[in-house]
Structures are given as C-alpha cells and as structure tokens.
Amino acid sequence: MTEHNIxxxxxxxxxxxxxxDVVLDALQxxxxxxxxxxKFGVCGLEEVLGPALEVRGLHGQVEIVPSAEYIEMTxxxxxAVRRKKQSSIHVAARAVRxxxxxxxxxxxxxxxxxxxxxxxxxxxxGIDRPALxxxxxxxxxxxxxxxxxxxxxxxxxxxxxxxxxxxxxxQAAENIERPRVGLLNxxxxxxxxxxxxxxxxxxxxxxxLNYIGNxxxxxxxxxxxxxxxxxxxxGNVALKAMEGVAELILGTLKKELTSSITAKAGALLSxxxxxxxxxxxxxxxxxxxxxxxxxxxxxKSHGGxxxxxxxxxxxxxxxxVEAGLIERTIEAMSAMVEGNA
Amino acid sequence: MTEHNIxxxxxxxxxxxxxxDVVLDALQxxxxxxxxxxKFGVCGLEEVLGPALEVRGLHGQVEIVPSAEYIEMTxxxxxAVRRKKQSSIHVAARAVRxxxxxxxxxxxxxxxxxxxxxxxxxxxxGIDRPALxxxxxxxxxxxxxxxxxxxxxxxxxxxxxxxxxxxxxxQAAENIERPRVGLLNxxxxxxxxxxxxxxxxxxxxxxxLNYIGNxxxxxxxxxxxxxxxxxxxxGNVALKAMEGVAELILGTLKKELTSSITAKAGALLSxxxxxxxxxxxxxxxxxxxxxxxxxxxxxKSHGGxxxxxxxxxxxxxxxxVEAGLIERTIEAMSAMVEGNA
Numbered sequence: 265m266t267e268h269n270i271x272x273x274x275x276x277x278x279x280x281x282x283x284x285d286v287v288l289d290a291l292q293x294x295x296x297x298x299x300x301x302x303k304f305g306v307c308g309l310e311e312v313l314g315p316a317l318e319v320r321g322l323h324g325q326v327e328i329v330p331s332a333e334y335i336e337m338t339x340x341x342x343x344a345v346r347r348k349k350q351s352s353i354h355v356a357a358r359a360v361r362x363x364x365x366x367x368x369x370x371x372x373x374x375x376x377x378x379x380x381x382x383x384x385x386x387x388x389x390g391i392d393r394p395a396l397x398x399x400x401x402x403x404x405x406x407x408x409x410x411x412x413x414x415x416x417x418x419x420x421x422x423x424x425x426x427x428x429x430x431x432x433x434x435q436a437a438e439n440i441e442r443p444r445v446g447l448l449n450x451x452x453x454x455x456x457x458x459x460x461x462x463x464x465x466x467x468x469x470x471x472x473l474n475y476i477g478n479x480x481x482x483x484x485x486x487x488x489x490x491x492x493x494x495x496x497x498x499g500n501v502a503l504k505a506m507e508g509v510a511e512l513i514l515g516t517l518k519k520e521l522t523s524s525i526t527a528k529a530g531a532l533l534s535x536x537x538x539x540x541x542x543x544x545x546x547x548x549x550x551x552x553x554x555x556x557x558x559x560x561x562x563x564k565s566h567g568g569x570x571x572x573x574x575x576x577x578x579x580x581x582x583x584x585v586e587a588g589l590i591e592r593t594i595e596a597m598s599a600m601v602e603g604n605a
Numbered sequence: 606m607t608e609h610n611i612x613x614x615x616x617x618x619x620x621x622x623x624x625x626d627v628v629l630d631a632l633q634x635x636x637x638x639x640x641x642x643x644k645f646g647v648c649g650l651e652e653v654l655g656p657a658l659e660v661r662g663l664h665g666q667v668e669i670v671p672s673a674e675y676i677e678m679t680x681x682x683x684x685a686v687r688r689k690k691q692s693s694i695h696v697a698a699r700a701v702r703x704x705x706x707x708x709x710x711x712x713x714x715x716x717x718x719x720x721x722x723x724x725x726x727x728x729x730x731g732i733d734r735p736a737l738x739x740x741x742x743x744x745x746x747x748x749x750x751x752x753x754x755x756x757x758x759x760x761x762x763x764x765x766x767x768x769x770x771x772x773x774x775x776q777a778a779e780n781i782e783r784p785r786v787g788l789l790n791x792x793x794x795x796x797x798x799x800x801x802x803x804x805x806x807x808x809x810x811x812x813x814l815n816y817i818g819n820x821x822x823x824x825x826x827x828x829x830x831x832x833x834x835x836x837x838x839x840g841n842v843a844l845k846a847m848e849g850v851a852e853l854i855l856g857t858l859k860k861e862l863t864s865s866i867t868a869k870a871g872a873l874l875s876x877x878x879x880x881x882x883x884x885x886x887x888x889x890x891x892x893x894x895x896x897x898x899x900x901x902x903x904x905k906s907h908g909g910x911x912x913x914x915x916x917x918x919x920x921x922x923x924x925x926v927e928a929g930l931i932e933r934t935i936e937a938m939s940a941m942v943e944g945n946a
Contacts, residue, residue: 403853413791417799450754450841458758458838481845485853497799498842500791501835504822505843506850512744512826513854530871 270301271585273578274365277308277316278334278352279372280567280574284308284316287371290574292320302582305329305365307356329365331355334372337567341375345383353377357384360560367561367581371574377564378414378555385560388590390597391425394557396496396564397433398503404487408434408443410556411496412503418495423447423464424471428596429556430491431473436587437554437580440490446479448494448502453478460495471600554580557593561585611642612926614919615706618649618657619675619693620713621908621915625649625657628712631915633661643923646670646706648697670706672696675713678908682716686724694718698725701901708902708922712915718905719755719896726901729931731938735898736767737837737905738774739844745828749775749784751897752837753844759836764788764805765812765941770897771832772814773937777928778895778921781831787820789835789843794819801836812941895921898934902926 275291277284287306294300305327306313317323332350344351353376356368361384370377374396382394397410410430415422427445434443447465449457454465456478468475479489481502494502521531555562561584565577616632618625628647635641646668647654658664673691685692694717697709702725711718715737723735738751751771756763768786775784788806790798795806797819809816820830822843835843862872896903902925906918 401853403856416791448842450757450838461838481842481847482849482852484846485849494842497791497802498839501789501822501839502843502846505825506822506846508823508826509847509850510854511823512742513851515744517858524877527877530876535871536865536868 270303271582272303272305272364272366273581273585274305274307274329274356274359274368275578276334276352276356276368276370276372277306277313279370279377280565280569281337281371283371284313286569286571286574288313288316288320288322289571290578291326292322293571293575294578295322295325300579300582303327305359307331307359307368308334308352329355329359335376337373339373339376341373341379344373344376345379351380353380354384357381357560357562360562361385366585367563369563369565369574369577369581371565371567371569371577373567374413374564377562381555381558381560381562385558385562387557388559388593388597390600391429391557391593392422393425394555395426395429396553397430397556398553400484400492400506402485402487407484407486407489408438408491409484409499409503410491410493411499412553413496413500414555415496417497418460420460420463420467423461423493423495424467424600425557425597426493427464427468427471427473427475427491428600429593430493432589432593432596433554433556433584434490436589436592437583439587442474443490444476444488445473445491445493446476446483446489448492448498449478449480451478452480464493554584559590561589611644612923613644613646613705613707614922614926615646615648615670615697615700615709616919617675617693617697617709617711617713618647618654620711620718621906621910622678622712624712625654627910627912627915629654629657629661629663630912631919632667633663634912634916635919636663636666641920641923644668646700648672648700648709649675649693670696670700676717678714680714680717682714682720685714685717686720692721694721695725698722698901698903701903702726707926708904710904710906710915710918710922712906712908712910712918714908715754715905718903722896722899722901722903726899726903728898729900729934729938731941732766732770732898732934733763734766735896736770737894738771738897739894741825741833741847743826743828748825748827748830749779749832750825750840750844751832751834752840753894754837754841755896756837758838759801761801761804761808764802764834764836765808766898766938767834768805768809768812768814768816768832769937769941770934771834773934774895774897774925774930775831777930777933778924780928783815784831785817785829786814786832786834787817787824787830789833789839790819790821792819793821805834895925900931902930 307329308331310330313328331352334352335344359365360368395411396414398412400407400409431443434440521527553564563577563581565574648670651671654669672693675693676685700706701709736752737755739753741748741750772784775781862868894905904918904922906915
C-alpha cells in the first residue's frame with residue numbers, strides 16, 4: 265500500500281479440499297459485498313482458473329498470476345518446497361516479496377505454506393521463526409492463540425517474540441489498542457511452570473506490552489485475556505484436544521436428541537438454537553489463521569473451509585494490509601530491543 | 606490385603622469444598638450398595654467426625670482415625686506439608702504406610718496431597734516421581750490421561766515411567782489386559798515432536814508395553830487408545846482447555862435454549878437428552894484421579910465433587926486394592942528394567 269491506495273490480495277487458486285471453487289466463490293462473495301475495496305488476483309494454472317473465473321463473471325475484475333504447477337495436500341512439505349518451485353504458493357510468495365501484491369491467502373498444505381513463506385519472504389528483524397495463530401471463540405468475543413504448531417520447541421526469547429507478534433496482530437486486525445497478553449501456564453501464580461516459561465514471564469513483565477501474567481487453559485474461553493502465548497507443542501495439543509471435546513459434545517447431543525420421539529420433537533423446536541451454537545463455535549466464523557513474523561502478509565485458510573470461511577480469511581488479509589501489520593510489528597520489535605538494551 | 610480379606614479404605618474427612626458432609630454421604634451410599642465389601646475409616650478431628658457419623662447411623666461401622674488438625678484449601682502446599690504434620694492427610698498417609706489401611710482417598714489440596722504422599726509413602730522402585738492422572742470420557746468408553754500436572758518438566762525416562770504406571774493402572778482398575786499406550790504429540794507420524802518425546806517413543810517401541818505410537822489431542826476422545834502419556838505441563842493445559850470448551854458449549858446452549866418461546870419448548874422436550882449429555886461428560890461420573898507411582902494407594906477426588914463423584918473415587922480405591930495395583934506396577938517396572946538391561 266505505498267503508491268496505490270487499496271490492498272492488493274493474491275489468492276492461491278489451488279489450496280484446500282474444494283479448490284478452486286471455494287476460493288472463487290468466496291472471492292465473488294467478498295467482491296459483491298459493497299463494503300470491501302481491494303484489488304484481487306488468483307495464482308495457479310491458467311487453464312483451470314481462466315474458465316472458472318469466466319463462469320463466475322469475474323474474468324475482467326480478477327487478475328490471474330500464472331503458475332506452472334501446484335502443491336497437493338498429499339505432497340510431503342519438505343519435498344514440495346524444494347521440488348515444486350513453480351507451485352502457486354512459491355509464485356504467490358515471490359509476488360508478495362517483490363511488491364506486486366500486499367498479501368497472499370492460501371488454504372494449502374500448512375507445512376509447505378510455512379516453509380515456502382519463510383524461505384521466500386524471510387522473517388522480520390528480531391523474529392527468529394514465524395508463528396501460526398488461531399482465533400478461539402470465547403464467552404465474550406474471542407482469544408488470539410499462538411503458537412499452534414509452527415514452533416515445537418520454544419526458548420523464553422521465542423515466547424517473548426510470540427507475545428509481540430500476537431499483540432501487534434490484534435492491534436492491526438482487530439483494532440484493540442492495548443491487547444492483554446497472557447502466558448499459558450499450569451497456574452496463574454508467579455513462579456509456576458517450567459524455567460523457560462518463568463524467564464519469559466519475567467521478560468514480558470519488564471516489557472511495554474500489556475502483559476497480565478500467567479493464564480490457564482480455561483482462560484482461552486474467558487474475557488480476561490486477548491492474546492494467549494505458548495510453545496507450538498502445547499498449542500497444537502490443546503487446540504486438538506479442544507476440537508475433540510467439541511466434537512464429542514455435539515456428537516453426543518445429536519445422538520441423544522434423535523433417541524426418542526419426545527427428544528426428536530424437542531430437537532425440532534430447538535433446532536435454530538442448536539444451529540446458532542454450532543455457528544458460534546464454527547471454524548468458518550473464525551477462519552483465517554495468520555502466519556506471523558514474516559516480511560509479508562500470509563493468511564492460512566483451513567483446508568476444509570467453506571465459502572463463508574474462506575471469505576473470512578480474505579477479510580483478515582485485507583484488514584492486516586490496511587492496518588499495516590508489518591510496519592507495526594517491526595516498530596514493536598525494535599521498541600522491545602531498545603527496552604532491553 | 607494380606608492377612609485380611611477385604612480392602613481397608615481410609616477417607617480424609619476434611620478435604621474438599623463440602624467436607625465432611627459429602628465424604629460421609631458418599632461413604633454411606635457406598636456402604637448401603639450391597640455389592641461393595643470393604644472396611645472403612647475416616648481420618649480427622651474426632652469432635653467433628655463423631656457426631657457426623659452418629660447422625661448417619663454409621664458410628665459402629667466406620668472407624669475414626671483421629672488427627673489433631675487438617676489442611677485448608679487456602680493453605681500453601683509447601684508450608685502445609687512442613688507445618689501441619691498432624692493433619693488428616695499426614696495421619697492417613699502414615700496409616701497406609703504402616704499397613705493398617707490399604708488405600709486413602711482425599712478431596713483435599715492436590716499439591717499438598719501429592720507432596721505429603723511422596724514424603725511419607727515414597728515412590729516405587731524405578732519410579733522417580735509420582736504422577737497424577739485423569740479419566741477422560743471418550744466416544745466409546747474412556748481414555749486414561751497422565752500426567753496432568755504433577756510433573757511439569759519430564760525427561761524421556763519420566764515419560765516411559767508414566768506409560769508403565771498408566772498401563773498398570775488400567776490393568777488393575779479397569780481389567781484391560783493389554784492397554785494401548787499412545788504418546789501425545791503434534792502428529793501421528795514418527796519423528797514428530799521434541800527430542801524428549803522422540804526418544805521416549807523409541808524406548809516405548811522397544812518395551813513390552815502395548816505401545817501404538819504417537820497420538821494427537823483429538824485421540825483423547827477416540828477409541829483407538831487407552832492410555833495417553835504427556836508431561837504435566839501439556840496435560841494440565843490440555844485438560845483445562847477441554848474444561849473451558851465444554852463450559853463454553855454447554856453455556857451457549859443454555860443461553861440459546863432459553864432465548865425464545867419455541868426454543869424453550871424445545872428445551873423442555875429435549876431436557877432428558879440434554880441431561881444425559883451432561884451426565885456423560887460430568888466430572889462426577891469420572892471422578893477419582895489416582896496418584897500413581899507411590900508405594901501405597903492414594904486416590905484424589907475433585908475438591909468440588911458431589912456425593913456421586915466422591916463415591917466414584919471410593920470405588921476406584923477399592924478396585925485398585927483388589928487388583929493389586931502396587932504389586933503389578935513393581936513387576937512391570939522390573940520387567941522394563943530387565944528389558945533394557
């Protein structure tokens with residue numbers, strides 16, 4: 265967004281379970297919603313994307329950035345990164361790096377997306393490794409949770425970097441002025457947890473972030489914290505455990521509600537209410553996991569996201585560009601380094 | 606259970622939110638259920654427990670093991686361990702150590718219970734540190750999950766010990782012949798995770814346990830694994846995150862189901878079904894977290910457990926004694942050491 269005035273968003277035409285249909289249907293819905301002003305491109309095989317855009321009447325409005333190949337969900341990330349250098353993810357990342365586009369969105373293979381983005385875009389000054397984050401639905405609003413699997417082993421320094429990245433993201437994408445940052449731990453009292461976590465806590469206390477101290481797993485769903493930070497092992501396990509319990513509850517509920525005539529009638533009457541519960545908790549409503557810490561904006565959509573979900577991911581990318589996430593993160597990291605100097 | 610034939614179970618009369626009432630009501634319900642054959646005692650202040658037993662008509666059937674004081678939920682565990690040496694937990698642990706009783710049950714302060722049990726009962730040969738475990742309701746049956754907070758930092762060796770403890774527990778308490786043991790990780794493929802987890806995986810593969818490899822957070826609720834092992838930091842965070850999401854879903858459901866006349870009518874009709882969902886997921890139905898690896902049987906009840914919940918914890922203790930958990934664990938650890946020799 266330097267000499268031009270609207271965000272330029274490039275979509276990976278091939279990532280995800282139902283590409284390119286979901287990608288282009290989502291794009292169409294974003295374009296027709298009058299509030300959004302942006303330029304859009306889609307990256308991938310011209311012979312596939314051309315007709316698909318044509319059918320949707322988007323041919324003139326959306327630029328095709330051609331790629332010779334694409335990465336399949338079954339490709340091993342490490343191999344795809346090295347052997348498929350003309351993939352849509354590679355081409356899109358280079359387009360963002362070279363300044364032709366402001367952000368990219370992909371529903372492709374997470375491991376490959378992370379590795380290629382890091383390779384091509386590099387990390388921001390002061391950031392050792394990019395992070396993957398997720399928005400968790402809370403009782404009142406939502407909680408930004410990172411890292412959820414990109415950094416399996418974290419030092420105290422990495423945890424501090426995650427806190428900065430998460431805080432800047434909420435400032436930029438959600439317009440929260442001083443996001444409350446918490447460190448995920450086994451208890452809220454000071455002195456809890458591993459040495460790595462304790463040292464990170466001390467450093468965050470001395471920083472200019474709005475650090476509120478230790479938080480527990482239950483706080484992910486409370487409204488006392490905005491950003492919850494942990495290493496990628498803990499984050500990944502916790503996120504999948506949460507998915508597991510949600511599926512168990514909704515599955516049990518469905519089984520119980522179809523087990524007798526009375527319950528069936530009850531289910532019929534309360535169907536709208538149950539639907540709203542599912543919507544509140546639905547990944548579609550919270551889709552668009554940003555890859556943070558990169559020198560370029562990359563948003564990961566869930567591979568199984570529906571049209572509404574993918575559209576959310578596009579909107580996240582637009583907000584990140586408009587709010588200058590990259591510049592904010594560079595500034596915050598530099599303030600952090602000065603504060604510690 | 607050497608020269609006598611029935612398990613002798615000693616209850617801490619003072620732990621938990623509603624002691625001694627919940628403790629004694631639960632005991633009464635266990636005693637009146639004809640199937641249970643055991644000798645019971647309750648440890649604590651005689652002037653409190655005497656009248657409480659009298660009121661319930663249990664005075665002749667339940668022995669009082671007197672203690673001069675007890676640990677309050679607000680006491681700092683480290684201080685309580687050293688300064689309240691005549692507490693009901695101390696006295697009960699000594700009674701188990703000295704052979705007068707086979708097992709103790711307490712709903713008291715977890716940290717204090719763990720520390721005192723370790724101090725007085727010591728760990729079994731080959732076990733460095735005791736562990737805390739929880740039974741997770743799964744789609745079909747349940748999953749035994751450890752460590753959930755006793756061991757914040759675990760070496761590969763500790764993870765292997767947890768696997769042995771968990772496996773022996775399910776053999777003893779749930780009568781599962783060859784429990785399937787999984788290592789909690791960020792993916793099921795070999796080579797995933799931290800170095801500590803990778804080395805633990807190699808050792809478990811070489812062991813005589815029924816090790817099935819890596820499992821993910823979602824597998825806690827699947828029926829592909831019986832024992833899920835991780836360090837206490839990961840376990841504690843995951844367990845609390847699961848609690849959080851369950852509360853969020855049931856809370857949202859309740860709100861939605863009382864939001865309109867139609868939904869209210871639906872809720873009325875489906876009330877029994879919703880009640881069954883809550884029961885399936887209720888901590889009461891899965892109460893009784895065993896402290897494992899100690900040279901004596903100690904069962905922790907949730908501090909907020911109701912009568913049904915506390916009764917479950919008593920039943921867990923009885924099963925552990927009847928099945929010879931201690932002897933089984935000693936044997937399995939010794940086989941483990943021989944296997945590695």
